[in-house]
Amino acid sequence: MSTGLRQGWEALQDSLIFLPPFPDQLDPLVLFSLLLVGGLIVGETLFRTLGLSRIVGYVLAGAISGPGALGWLDRETIALAKPLADTALGLLLMETGRHLDLRWLSANRGLLVSAAAESALAFLTIFIFALLAVGLSPGWSAATAAITMASAPAVVLLTAEENRAQGQVTQRTLLLTAISCALSFVVFAVVLGLLHAEQAGDWLNAIAHPLWVVGGGILIGLLCARLALIIAGRQARGSVARVFVLVATALMAIGMARMLAVPVFLTLFMMGAALNLADRDRTLAYTGLPQGHWILAILLFVVTGAMLPLGELDWTTGVQALGLILMRGLAKFVGVVSTGRHDLPLDKRRLVGIGIQPLSATAIFMAAELATLYPEVSSQPLLLPLIAAAMMEFVGPQLCKRALQRAGETEPTRPEPAR
Structure with a gap:
């Protein structure tokens, strides 16, 4: 049939000179668009029929379509889509950063202690496991720990919104996720220096690269935040223009x-x-991306699902990742449960310890x-955290959802009306 179509098309080209050559395959943009629609359908189906998080469906659609499974999307197409996923993750992390109220945290030292305890304990535990049980070098063990120590802020934020969760456990989970994310970024920058020193003995880059990463991120973030507040302050309060500026x-x-x-x-x-810190006049405090969150989520988790190295999974790596x-x-659970006794009852601390478990897109990026x-050396050492992230892409959202439900802070799911 394909041969007949090609011959017919080529016959038309003799008369219609504007026709392009017969396409041998679908354009990557068409494939990617179909994948996004498929991810939406799978996510909604799993949510409405099985009560699973929509995120699980998005990741599943990407994983099945990626090079590690059916191969409908090749690595070149994924590489073209990665900047879009990078943008989606960045916008979701901006929303996570806006939950990080530094003034409130300075008055609530118990929360800082909990965040520091669970992050430090997670880093040390993962580092020791990767060094002694897996046999990675100190530098790559530290890299594995830096990548996987933090919770997935996008997953926690979206899970809370998906279930309309509000309450102490929800707020504590969001805040701990934001703080651990910030701490992991600092550790990540330090690890960049360790890898330069271990792999190349390059002490200049070992010192300069972390400073460049952290300093550049802070400077660009501050400048763009200040610009957003200046321009948004001249727009009508509550207007769409403020969303556009953001x-x-x-x-x-x-x-x-x-x-x-x-x-x-x-x-x-x-x-x-x-x-959050500089907006003293609350110019953008109530300006967000409520519906935009889920557009970003579909894009982000479908692409990260396709990026997962499922084709490289073997029994040894799978057991190590588990x-x-x-x-x-x-x-992370012990770090949360063992601290914050005066701020939150034990049963709620346990639920927070479960709610902060997700690990996904941030680790992959x-x-x-x-x-x-x-x-030349990073593919094998980084396979362990990537496979761990792949497993938690499917489990993490459900753990977070379950914790928020057990806390009684979610709205009950309404059954679909009969058709």
Whole structure:
């Protein structure tokens, strides 16, 4: 049939000179668009029929279509889509950063202690596991720990919104996720230096690169946050123009970060935190991307699902990744439960310890940043955190959802009307 279509098309070209050559395959943009629609359908179907998080469906659609499974999307197409996913993650992390109220945290030291305890315990536990049980070098063990120590802020934020969750457990989970995300970015920058020193003995870059990453992210975030507040302050309160200003300046920050080789996820998180800190007149305090969140989520999690290295999964790596997940989960749970006794009852601390478990997109993009530094050696060391992230893409959203439901802070799911 394809041969007949080609012959008919070529016959038409003799008369219609404007016709392009017969397409041998679908345009990558068409394939990617079909995948996004498929991800939406799978996510909604799983949510409405099985009560699973929509995020699980988005990731599943991407994973099935990616090079590790059916191969409908090849690595070149994924590479073209990655900047879009990078942008989606950055915008979601900006929203996470806006939940990081530094003034409130300075008056609530117990929350800072909990965040520091669970992050430090998770890093040390993962580092020791990767070094002793897996046999990675100290530098790559630290990289594995830096990538996987933090919770997935986009997953937690979207899960809370999906279930319309409000309450102490929800707020504590969001705040701890934001703080641990900030701490992981600092550790990630330090690890960049360790890898330079271990792999190349380059002490100049070992010192300069972390400073460039952190300093660049903070500077771009501050500048774009200040610009957003200045322009938005001249627009009508509650107007769409303020939403436009917020998105436009965020895109500017993304572009500047890409130009200066600064991680987008770090820059946009810093911009969100700066908006929260500097917005004393509450100019953008009630301006957000409510429906835009889910457009970004479909894009982000479908692409990250396709990026997962499922084709490289073997029994050894799978068992090691499972061990990493269990050690990480226990460390984060103990870190939360053992602190904050005066701020939250034990039963609620346990639920928070479960709610902060997700690990996904941020880890995958951190791994991608490291892979660009030393591509000749990073594929195998980074396979462990990537496989762990792949497993938690499916489990993490459900754990977070379950914790919020057990806390009684979610709205009951309404049954679909009969058709």
